[in-house]
Amino acid sequence: MSVNRSLITATSNPLLEQALRRKLAHRAETTGSLGELEALAVRLGLIQNTLKPRFRTPQIAIFAADHGLAVEGLGVAGGQSTALLAHQLLTSQLPVGVFARIQGLELSVVDCGVAESVHPHARLLARKIAHGTRSSRAASAMSLDQAHAAIRAGMEIADSLAGNSVVCAGIGVGSHESAALVLSRLSGANLSDLLISGPDMEEAHLAHLLAVLQSAQARHKDVIDPVEVLAAFGGFEIAMMVGVMLVAGSKRHLIVVDGMPACAALMVAARIAPAVTDYCVYCRSHGHQGLDQALALFHASALLELGMESTDGTGATLAWPLVRSAAALLTEVAEGEEAGPTHPGPITTTTEPAAPL
Numbered sequence: 001m002s003v004n005r006s007l008i009t010a011t012s013n014p015l016l017e018q019a020l021r022r023k024l025a026h027r028a029e030t031t032g033s034l035g036e037l038e039a040l041a042v043r044l045g046l047i048q049n050t051l052k053p054r055f056r057t058p059q060i061a062i063f064a065a066d067h068g069l070a071v072e073g074l075g076v077a078g079g080q081s082t083a084l085l086a087h088q089l090l091t092s093q094l095p096v097g098v099f100a101r102i103q104g105l106e107l108s109v110v111d112c113g114v115a116e117s118v119h120p121h122a123r124l125l126a127r128k129i130a131h132g133t134r135s136s137r138a139a140s141a142m143s144l145d146q147a148h149a150a151i152r153a154g155m156e157i158a159d160s161l162a163g164n165s166v167v168c169a170g171i172g173v174g175s176h177e178s179a180a181l182v183l184s185r186l187s188g189a190n191l192s193d194l195l196i197s198g199p200d201m202e203e204a205h206l207a208h209l210l211a212v213l214q215s216a217q218a219r220h221k222d223v224i225d226p227v228e229v230l231a232a233f234g235g236f237e238i239a240m241m242v243g244v245m246l247v248a249g250s251k252r253h254l255i256v257v258d259g260m261p262a263c264a265a266l267m268v269a270a271r272i273a274p275a276v277t278d279y280c281v282y283c284r285s286h287g288h289q290g291l292d293q294a295l296a297l298f299h300a301s302a303l304l305e306l307g308m309e310s311t312d313g314t315g316a317t318l319a320w321p322l323v324r325s326a327a328a329l330l331t332e333v334a335e336g337e338e339a340g341p342t343h344p345g346p347i348t349t350t351t352e353p354a355a356p357l
Contacts, residue, residue, distance in 0.1 A: 008249040011046040011278040020045040023330065040281070040303075040326035047254055047279050048164070052331045055254070055324065057163030060105045061125075061244065062089055062096075062313050063237035063261075065113035067174025068135035072212045074174050082172045083116035085311070089171075090121040095310060096285075099317035105167065110157065112150060113236030114172070127153045129236045136181065136216040140232045147231040147239050154243020158251075165254035165323075168244055169285075169313035170237040170261030179264035180290065181213055181233035186226060186267045187297045191217065194260075194290040226271035234264065241265035242272075249276040254323070258283040259312030263294040281323065284308075285315035 020042045028034070044053040064086045067074075086109050088094050092101070100107040110125040111118045115132040118124060129150050133141035142150070158166070170179070180194040195209050220232040230239055242265045248255050249269075257266055257280050269276045277298060284291055284302040286309055295301060303319040 008246065008273040008275045010275040011043075011049075011252075013046060013049065016049065016051075017042060017046060019051060020330070023051060027329070027333065034329065037322065037326050037329065040322065041329045043281070044254065044323070044327050045330060047252060049252060053327045054331055055163070055165050055327060058105050058165045058167075058320065059161045059163050060096075060100050060107045060167035060169070060313055060316060061110060061157065061161070062107070062311075063110045063112050063168070063170045063240050064118070065111075065170070065172045065175070065235045065237040066115040066132035067172060067178050067235050068133045068141060069137065069174040069177055069212065069216070070132075071135050072137060073208065074177050074212065081116060082114045083118050085171055086111065086114060086118045086124070089311070090119075090123055094314075096314040096317055099314065103317050103320045105317060105320060106162070108161075110237070110240060112153075112240045125157060127157070127240065129153070133178075133235055136178070136233045137212060137219060140220070141178065141234060142231045142236070142239070144228065144231050146236070147227055147234070150236045150239030151227075151243040151246075154240035154245075155247045156243075157240065158244040158247035163253075164251070165256065166244060166248055167256040167258060167283075167313060167316040167320075168241045168262045168265065169258040169311075169316065170235070170241060170265070171312055172235060172237055172261075175235055175237060175261045176288075176290075177209065177213060178233055178235045179238060179260040179294075181216060182229055182238065182264040183260075183267055183294055183297065185217070185220075185223070185229050185233065186271060189293060189297060193293045196289050198287065198289045226268045230268050234268075235261070237261055238265045238268070242269045245269040245276055246273060249273065249279045253279065255280045256283055256316045256319075256323070257281070258285055258316040260288070260291055260294055261312070263291075263297070267297065283315040283319045285310045285312045
């Protein structure tokens with residue numbers, strides 16, 4: 001791996017955090033507290049290591065791949081293919097594409113391993129490793145070489161994307177289930193808790209999912225290394241998001257995590273470089289109960305709770321104005337300030353303004 005622990009530093013900076021909180025507290029004396037928005041602003045300041053966080057050319061990348069577990073009867077409602085879903089995303093036939101455009105997010109769809117061909121498009125990144133993975137119930141979903149190739153492809157994508165923030169979301173038939181397997185093995189979380197969609201989930205459906213996935217778990221019961229776990233259970237889209245997250249963290253870019261596959265990717269990335277989670281905020285496009293459990297593994301909650309059942313990435317596009325607003329608290333509300341430091345050293349002499357904000 002070209003990105004390792006040493007290249008992703010923790011965002012912890014007591015002096016900068018104190019300065020950020022002091023700045024917000026000073027403003028609250030006249031405007032009132034803005035609650036959780038202020039906590040988000042502090043997080044953004046720490047990520048960018050400045051008193052004035054700003055975003056440029058924000059990106060949303062949706063990673064698409066098919067999973068061999070689909071042969072076991074796992075799929076999506078209506079039987080919609082991943083290739084069709086990718087085409088709809090690229091041609092703004094789904095809300096996420098429209099929302100991304102009006103929020104100023106540049107959307108890309110990455111063909112990581114879609115079983116069918118995806119029609120060429122200016123915003124399609126063709127990085128297909130294979131036409132879907134194998135069934136993890138019968139063999140490793142990917143070879144180790146494929147897993148490493150997918151991670152490297154994700155790193156290259158992160159290097160090529162403009163801007164200093166990226167939304168990561170994954171789609172594909174069997175993606176949620178493969179992500180649940182990865183999360184369960186690496187965290188010790190109960191597989192059933194990650195699969196239950198809600199109180200109305202049919203018992204027969206849950207029983208079928210558990211039978212298939214527990215069989216896959218048993219086949220790979222001795223696998224514990226994070227990349228080997230990824231190869232055993234995961235998908236090409238999860239692996240590419242791992243690479244994107246590692247590079248984004250190394251560049252101190254904001255990572256917006258939306259959905260179960262993105263959570264699985266973050267879990268793998270965090271096993272490689274634990275500090276990567278410092279650069280993350282979390283969104284959700286589904287009310288899926290299992291996603292509650294996935295977010296809890298990171299001691300996180302979504303920026304918005306809208307009760308949606310939509311394509312992953314939708315929640316992030318709707319939450320993006322919150323992120324921008326939190327940054328604006330520190331950059332746009334007050335005028336006439338000196339720019340904040342980009343390094344922590346000068347903070348003790350620059351964080352206390354001579355006049356009220």
